[in-house]
Amino acid sequence: MRKTITLMLLSALFVSGCQKKTENPFFSEYKTPFGVPPFDEIKLEHYVPAFEKGIEEHQKEIDAIVNNEAEPTFENTILALDKSGRLLTKVSRVFYSLNSAETSPEMQALAREIAPKVTAHYDNISLNEKLFERIKKVYENRNELGLDSLQLRTVEKYYEDFVRNGANLNDEDKAKLREINQKLSELRIKFGENLLAETNKNFLLVIDKPEDLEGLSQDIIDAAAIEAKNRGYEGKWVFTLQKPSMIPFLQYSKKRELREKLYMGYVTRGNHNDEFDNKAIILEIAKLRAQKAKLLGYETYNHYIISKNMAKTPEAVYSFLNKVMEPALKAAIRDREAMQAIIDREGGNFKLASWDWWYYAEKLKKEKYDLDEAELKPYFKLENVREGMFYVANKLYGLTFTKRTDLPIYHPEVEVFEVKDENDNHVGLLYLDYHPRPGKRVGAWCGRFRQQTYENGKRIPPIVNIVTNFTRPTETTPALLTWDEVETLFHEFGHALHGLFTDGPYDRIAGSVPRDMVELPSQINEHWASQPEVLKYYAKHYETGEPMPDELIEKIQKSSTFNQGFATVEYIAAAILDLDWHSFTEPKDVDVLEFEKQSMDRIKLIPEIYPRYRSTYFNHIVGGYASGYYVYLWAEVLDADAFNAFVETGDIFNREVAAKFRKHILSDGGNDDGMKQYLKFRGKEPSIEPLLKNRGLY
Structure with missing residues (x-):
């Protein structure tokens, strides 16, 4: 009898253990204060099932809207759509937030698995003809439905979304759009993974001689020692391409050759013709976006994106940027000449280069305002x-x-x-x-x-x-x-x-501004x-x-306006580069570095300044700021x-x-x-x- 009871208990414990293992925090209401995600309970194995169930539930909600035999109304179509997809949103917000803030190779693999499923799902919604018919009917009758201003705007925005996402395309073009969206989704993930590896893993400035630390304050040296210890270089000093590590070194290191090495490591990320090279990826993204814009009836991807912004047209944006660029470039050149004068006075036998800018800008600020960044920290x-x-x-x-x-x-x-x-x-x-x-x-x-x-x-x-x-x-x-x-x-x-x-x-529409x-x-x-x-x-x-x-x-x-010539010029250069990449009227092959050079030559960018983001690490425009870094x-x-x-x-x-x-x-x-x-x-x-x-x- 005792043996039987023991076996029953073991069996119950086994079943209980299995049940606990399969519990997915996303499938029930969070039992945490304020309903915050239970991060300590969420495991990697929970994400894919949650995404799949979220997609399944969302599709059922869409089907219910489509199959509703009642006349389309705000409540049974627009509001139902607006409140659909709760589980998918719930898991997406956690996964994508953590994949940016606390990723791992395993999580990146999940992102590659999840992305095509999510992209296909949202394409299925955007290109659902019957769903669009109901939305269109509400849109066309919106002024006779007794809607308030917020309801009217919600109807108009959903209608606009569906049109912009291809709802009016024929079946052949819809298939092309699906393929483009899938490819873009995969390329965005790969670009980001490459950039993360290039920034955090593939370049380190390792210093083993104390004399190579000349000019650096003790807090900078201490931080570099901790970085070295964490990376297995105990007793040495490590500087990385993360700005809290890189910028102080560029500002204060007296070792010009080391400043050059570190800075060039930064501005050549994704440009080493290896497995982490992003040149082919950014070109393919630009080509696919040009193709997408053309499918949707826009001259360029810039026209597609900017048409819904306050600026309305790419021409307005270019005009605005050029208007600010002119005085900014003059200010940057004045600062360049002032810094070159410092080099000459100190007996330096060289011309100011890009990796010198931070170092001599600090000297110039000290000279003009008697202010040093080290005084502020x-x-x-x-x-x-x-x-x-x-x-x-x-x-x-x-x-x-x-x-x-x-x-x-x-x-x-x-x-x-x-x-x-x-x-x-x-x-x-x-x-x-x-x-x-x-x-x-x-x-x-x-x-x-x-x-x-x-x-x-x-x-x-x-x-x-x-x-x-x-x-x-x-x-x-x-x-x-x-x-x-x-x-x-x-x-x-x-x-x-x-x-x-x-x-x-x-x-x-809540919080949704241009x-x-x-x-x-x-x-x-x-x-x-x-x-x-x-x-x-x-x-x-x-x-x-x-x-x-x-x-x-x-x-x-x-000193609030000090170095604003540099800051404004490097920013506008990147904004122009973004616009130029999305100005293709049709897909075309270009040499990425030559294209970037021609873009910068057109705005007369001086060689001492790089655009804030170069093509191979311009993550803003690979993500949500495409045609919009301006x-x-x-x-x-x-x-x-x-x-x-x-x-x-x-x-x-x-x-x-x-x-x-x-x-x-x-x-x-x-x-x-x-x-x-x-x-x-x-x-x-x-x-x-x-x-x-x-x-x-x-």
């Missing part, structure tokens, strides 16, 4: 800067941020904050992930683990995440940020505020970082706790004018202006055309002059 302890951006949000919008240690996180370095409004109502959650890791792609971005949505008339609050690659702490110092990193954190936090404040009952307006919330937020009263709050010396002295703040103010500068026209709305009142924290900005831009930005929403906030159209003035180009 002790005042920019990461935690203090974070509290500074929270302070601004509190002063403007009444938000409070409380650190939560009881919520699941996907990496030990990640922090989570609960966001509440001034009435103590829960607004959302903010995840912060600061430092470089081998599994994290380069750059900084803001995403969502959950977008705000409405279910049964109730708003479901968002879960927003900011991911950066900032300077790490060392054994002797906390994480001390550069000024560029400070501005980047404020920038991404502006995106986060947009995500936290977005409020609308229809997923398609691509060339999407950087307005982020870039306006940068303005507060440098305001004296804000600096007084967060810029405190990490050792003494003393606030930044007035004379240092004054130097920051006076939007940062376009949005700067808006953000410069929008910040003036505060300045004009004499109070940079004017709550009345902040309330209008929150409502018309951050909360309701997707409710109407971009410029109409801006006019509701500002009352007038912006001009280019504030942008030029802010950059010292006017």
Whole structure:
């Protein structure tokens, strides 16, 4: 009897173990506080089944819309479509967020497996003739259906989406479009994998002689020693192509040949004719996009993308960029000549090169403003800067941020904050992930683990995440940020505020602003970082706790336009390169490097400056910013004018202006055309002059 009971218990335990193993966190409501993803429970083996079930459930929902015999209405067609695909969205937001912030070879393999399935699924929806017929019927009758303004806009946007995604194509062209979309999906993944490998693995500057560290401060040296230890080079110093490692070396190293080696490693990523080479990939992407644009009835891919933006036409964008490029290039040339004069005075027998720019720009800044980046960093302890951006949000919008240690996180370095409004109502959650890791792609971005949505008339609050690659702490110092990193954190936090404040009952339009307006919330937020009263709050010396002295703040103010010629030129060069890659009227073969050279020659780019992103590592345009990298500068026209709305009142924290900005831009930005929403906030159209003035180009 005892033996029988024992066997029964073992059998029960085995069944229980199997059941536990097959439990998939995506298949039920998260049992975590606020419904955050249970990162500690999600395993690699959960993703593919969740994607497959998500696709299956979404298709059933689409079939139910299509097979509904009732006359198409907003509720049974548009709203049903808007609220469909919940499980697929749920797993997608986690998977794609972590594949950017915490990837692995196994996860990359999953991405390659998942991508064609997801692409095919969304093509099946976009090209579903019966579904489009119902949407079209609602669209054509929209003015007789008694719809409110938000419902009308939602109908119009879905109709526009389906047309732009090929719903009006014949069967043969639909098949071609499916094939193009599949190929583009695969190429995007491969490009990103190559870039990650090139940045994090395939180049290291290993230094084993102390004399080769000449010019570097102790914190830079300590960080390089930690990097070396982590990579198996203990007792040496390692510098990588991650900007927190590379830029300080370029700024301060006296070893010109090592600066050249490091910088050229950076600007030749994806261009080594090996397994990680991206030249053929970027060309194939450009050709496929040209083919796609032609199929959809557009002259070029630029026309296809920009037609739905505020700019409307590629010609308008080129004109705008050229207008800013002219004074920016003059400013860059003036700085180049000033830096060459320093080289000559010091007896250097060489011409300034691209890898020299950061080093001599630091010298020139010291000479003109008596300001050195190293003077600033002790005042920019990461935690203090974070509290500074929270302070601004509190002063403007009444938000409070409380650190939560009881919520699941996907990496030990990640922090989570609960966001509440001034009435103590829960607004959302903010995840912060600061430092470089081998599994994290380069750059900084803001995403969502959950977008705000409405279910049964109730708003479901968002879960927003900011991911950066900032300077790490060392054994002797906390994480001390550069000024560029400070501005980047404020920038991404502006995106986060947009995500936290977005409020609308229809997923398609809630928070959906034109691509060339999407950087307005982020870039306006940068303005507060440098305001004296804000600096007084967060810029405190990490050792003494003393606030930044007035004379240092004054130097920051006076030097605010320093090197803006360089920054503007390298940015516009990349924006032009993006547009040129997407200007093909039909697919054509070109030599990638020669094409890039001709593009830069046309705008008279000086040899001392490379475009901010070259073709083989221009991940922005492989992803969501294709034909749209220009939007940062376009949005700067808006953000410069929008910040003036505060300045004009004499109070940079004017709550009345902040309330209008929150409502018309951050909360309701997707409710109407971009410029109409801006006019509701500002009352007038912006001009280019504030942008030029802010950059010292006017």
